[in-house]
Amino acid sequence: MSDGFFDALWQSPEEKLALRGGLKGRLAGEFCLLQAQVDALMQQLDQYAPDPVRSTALDILVEMKKSLAVVERLADHAAKLALGRTAAQYRRAPADAMCDLIGYLQAFAACANEELAASRSKMRVEAPQGTGSFWVAADEALLDDLLANLISNAAANGATRVALHCTQQKHFVYEDDSRGPEDWAADLLRDGRVDQRIVEGGFVGLLIVRMAFESLGWGLIWPEQPQGGGLRLEFCPVVEELEKTTPPVILLEDDTIKRYIREQRLHRALQRELVATLGQ
Numbered sequence: 001m002s003d004g005f006f007d008a009l010w011q012s013p014e015e016k017l018a019l020r021g022g023l024k025g026r027l028a029g030e031f032c033l034l035q036a037q038v039d040a041l042m043q044q045l046d047q048y049a050p051d052p053v054r055s056t057a058l059d060i061l062v063e064m065k066k067s068l069a070v071v072e073r074l075a076d077h078a079a080k081l082a083l084g085r086t087a088a089q090y091r092r093a094p095a096d097a098m099c100d101l102i103g104y105l106q107a108f109a110a111c112a113n114e115e116l117a118a119s120r121s122k123m124r125v126e127a128p129q130g131t132g133s134f135w136v137a138a139d140e141a142l143l144d145d146l147l148a149n150l151i152s153n154a155a156a157n158g159a160t161r162v163a164l165h166c167t168q169q170k171h172f173v174y175e176d177d178s179r180g181p182e183d184w185a186a187d188l189l190r191d192g193r194v195d196q197r198i199v200e201g202g203f204v205g206l207l208i209v210r211m212a213f214e215s216l217g218w219g220l221i222w223p224e225q226p227q228g229g230g231l232r233l234e235f236c237p238v239v240e241e242l243e244k245t246t247p248p249v250i251l252l253e254d255d256t257i258k259r260y261i262r263e264q265r266l267h268r269a270l271q272r273e274l275v276a277t278l279g280q
Helices: 003-009 013-048 051-082 101-118 140-156 183-191 196-201 205-215 256-278
Strands: 098-100 124-126 135-137 161-166 172-176 219-221 231-236
Touching (some): 013 051, 101 256, 140 172
Antiparallel strands (some): 161 172, 172 231
């Protein structure tokens, strides 16, 4: 097949979005069906199977559910990587794709701590305190990808604390007290260099992180890493262009529904990552 065929196939962002949405929808539907079938089988075994069979079979099904969560996460990541969460597609977000980063981080931390507690993890996420706004050009779905993967990576690497904050220089800082990044992970986050170990091991979480902040058009400052472990990342959000234009119009309206939708979306993103990572 010639390159021209693929150029024609991927000719518009709308088609890419539709195809990705269709693939993700099919994957989500199949995994939902599998989970429901496993749950139904567990109920039947629990009610009708004799003791030796019930105990052994239920243990196997519990492990199956954990494996399904891992495979679902990998499938979701593969769909994003294969079908167009590309930097070219999302760079220079439209004027209406704006986000109050402080408010978003506060909501993210609250949802993350609920999910971590439900997963029996001792790790907790700290967010900016107080009021105030920090408006950036950002697609919140990409922020979900960025932070949910960093959080699950921190949990998998023994972190007990994650701190999210914004600086006076209008940068966004992520910090954790994990064991710190391996060389291949540092190379990927800092330089975008994909090591063979990422390919062979399927370590796509940090690849999603790199893709997400590139797609947002954000820069990354790689500061000196903490002594004795830990990860520190300093991002440079897109704020300058917004400040040169007319400030956003803030409507005085009840945002209860908007906040509810955001929280439900965050919970789903975090559950997918943490269930696969922590096995709860």
